[in-house]
Amino acid sequence: MITEAIQAASRQRQVVAKPQQAVVVVDPYSTGRFYLYELKARGFAIVAVRSTRSVGPTFAKVYDTHQQYFAVAIDFEDFTDLASLADKICSLPFELVSVIPGSDAGVILG
DSSP states (O other): OHHHHHHHHHHHHOOOOOOOEEEEEESOOGGGHHHHHHHHHTTOEEEEEESOSOOOHHHHHHHHHTGGGOSEEEEGGGSSSHHHHHHHHHTSSSEEEEEEEOSGGGGTTO
C-alpha cells in the first residue's frame, strides 16, 4: 500500500518535458527574414524549408547569412513529393504551431 502511494506521488512530481514549439517558414528570403527575428525572440524553433535551391544571389545571401536562426533546414528538392516533405517535418521533435510563407515563392508550399 505504501509502495503504491509513493509511486503515485513520484509520478505526480515527474515533469514531462514538452517539445519546443516550432514554426515552419517556407522560403525565408527577402522580407521573410524578419519573421526569423520575431520568432526567435518569442522562443520558437524555426524549421526553414526552401522550395528550391535555384534562387537569385540576393535570396541565397539572405538564406546563408541567417542559417543560425534555423533549428532545421530542409530542401523540398530532396523529397519526391509534398507528402514526403510533410512526413519529414512531422517527424521532427517539435510541436508545430504554424506554417508561414516567408516570400512570394514560398506561397506555393506554404
